[in-house]
Amino acid sequence: MKLSAKNKQIITNFNEKFINNFPFGLLILDDRKQIVHANNYAVSCLAADENGTLEGKFLAEFFSENMVDEVWQKREVLNRIEKLRANGQDVFCTYSPILDDKGLTISTMVTFQEYDLFIENVQEQTGHYPLTEVIPLIVEYSPDAVSFVFSNQEETYFNNKWEQLVKRLCDEGDDSILSELDNVLAQIVEETIKQRRKIIKVVTIGNDLEIEVTSKPVIISGKLYGCFQMIKDFKELNKYRRKYNMATSVIRNLEKTYLFDDIIGDSFELTMAKKQAKFYANMNVPIFLRGEQGTGKELIARTLHFDSNRKEYPFKLLRAAEWDEESLKNFIFAENGILKEVKKGTLFIDECTLVPANLLDRMAEEMAEYNSPESFQLIVSTSMLNEELPRSLFYEWISRYQLELPPLRNRKQDILPLAHQFMNQNNMKYKTQLEEVSEDVVDLFEQYDWSKNISELENVMEHAATKASTAQTVLNKELLPDYFLNIMERKTPAYTEGMELQLAIDLFEKNYIENTLIGNNYNKTKTAKQLGISIRNLYYKMDKYNIDRGGT
Known part of the structure; x- marks a missing residue:
């Protein structure tokens, strides 16, 4: 379609007033994308020589014509960076429709300017700078070892720290x-560029060089420009992380405000117990903790409180073994008793089987009567795993939500992390420098039965810390208690001078019970009668010392 006489006149008038004096390259195209007019700037940029002309030539000879069709159809002004076919130079182009009196497109105007000159003008007028200038400054002044890689991966900036x-x-x-x-x-x-997401990896280079790499893409308005990378010495980073974690853990340990992160270990048994505990944490239900002595029932109870929405309210601990029935009754049910003090917090009863059944039933009745979302949470525990629970209202009520903690002998992969935790705590307490456990001690730890579970491991580690010199860094066999080494050497423990009184008492009691059981052919009734204790107490002590029950 050729331009009508009227349209040609419109364009001619436009030319005379504006086109030739325009400070940028300017082209007028007809509907075939053929140049019908070009100003002096455009001729100087695109023509083969100074006396050349552009009229009659097609836009495609100089750069892409894809945008022209879109402008013609949409009748909107569009911008794009084009490359000149002659020399590959970038130019910033603006495509504008020219409309007649009826609003129909009759022609297209293309203005263009050298890209670098366009950027300079933008910077001068707005104070904004392109990424190619901003990114090197970000990289240079970063406090970390940082680099930036552009999306084409052909250009990279990195700072001195890198x-x-x-x-x-x-x-x-x-x-x-x-x-x-x-x-x-x-x-x-x-x-990073392919997935367009942040990636953090710890990579091993050579034999033992570990580096943590953080790679994050830079995406603006949907366009990917490249990615920042930050590298850190993983061993050094881990050392500071451990120190920070240890400091916060020690603070929580002193305050006894534990969180689930303070429960050390990744074994399947412990992981399942932690998941179940997290599920119960914010439920308004009574929780029954079961586990051998020293498995961390109080730690779990405190964690259930302090890592829940009850953490702002009181945590009350009741050790049943320390009370007689009358005192316990007053302590629990008095007008200002513990049931009133706990408010919306948590009441933890340790060794609940030692509390008289009538008191437990009364507690269950009162809690059922006043149960509401704002009532306190009751947590109870027992280490009597091999006895049937009494048939009562309380145990029927409390047994609905049980959580059993595994003994340490069933989660041996957690022994070394726990040992390191106690070692670090003891370093702060006794000013020692122990950093690692020797291989032979690790083997002994994994072979030992740990009848008192985590509490026994904690005592062994503290004993080692008290014997270690201030310059010693490796925990070896010489630092372990004599009773521990004697057991591992399958010798009868010797009651040596300097042994802690409680250890000597425990060893004597365990040996005496074992000998009495053997003498009675593991008849528990006869053994309890001979020892002058109840069957229940005998079972308790057998569990305490991890004594094999043998026969009936």
Whole structure:
């Protein structure tokens, strides 16, 4: 379609007033994308020589014409960066429709300017700068070892801290290590750009070099520009993390305000127990903790309180073994008793089977009567695992939500992490420098039965700390208690001078009960009668000392 005489006149008038004096390149196109007019700037940029002309030539000879159709149809002004076919130079183009009196598109105007000149003008007028200038500044002044890789992966910026850290980690320029590190970082960049998401990885370079790499894409208005990478010495980073975690853990330990993160261990048995505990934490239900002595029932009870929405309210502990029936009755049910003090918090009764059944039933009745979302949570525990619970209202009520804690002998993969936890705590307490456990001690720990579970491990580790010199860094066999080594050597424990009184008493009691059981062919009734204790107390002591029940 050729322009009508009227339309040509419109364009001619437009030319005379504006086009030739326009400070940028300007082209007028007809509907075939053929140039019908070009100003002097456009001729100087696009024509083959100074005397050349552009009229009659098609836009496609100079740069892409894809935008023209879109402008013609939408009748909207559109912008795009184009590349000149002659020299590959970037130009910033604006495509505008020219409309007649009826609003129909009769032609297209294309203005263009060298991209660098356009950016300078934008900076001057707005104070805004392109990423290519801003990113190097961000990288340079970052307090960490940082680099930026553009999406084409052909251009990279990195700061002095990056260069210094790489040299230090790679033995001041070991070519093989540097090459391996470069390849790993490039792979992470590719993964980041492909997935368009933040990636954090700990990678091993060479034999023992561990580096934590954080790679994050830079996406603005849906466009991916590249990605930032930050590297850190993982061993050094882990050391500071451990110190921080230990400090916060010690504070919570002193305050006894435990969280689930304070429960050490990744064994399947413990993981399942923690998941179940988290499920119960914010439920308004009574919880029954079952586990051998020393398995951490009080720790779990406190965690259930302090890692829940009850943490702002009181946590009350009642050790049943310390009370007689009348005192316990007053302590619980008096006008100002513990049931009133606990408010919306948590009441934990340790060894609930030692509380008279009539008191427990009364407690269950009162809690059922006043049960509401604002009532306190009751947690009880027992270490009597091998006896049937009494048939009563209380135990029928409390047994609906049970949580059993595994003994340490069933989660041996947790022994070493627990040992390190106690070792770090003792270092702060006794000013020691123990950092690792020798392999032979690890073997002994894994072979031992730990009849008193975590509490026994804690005592063994504290004993080692008190014997260690201030300069000693490795916990070896010489630091372990004599009774522990004697048991592991399958010898009868010797009651040596300097042994703690309670350990000597426990060893004597365990041996005496074992001998009496053997003498009675493991008849519990005869053994309890001979020892002058109840069957219930005998079972308790057998569980306490991890004595095999043998026969009936």
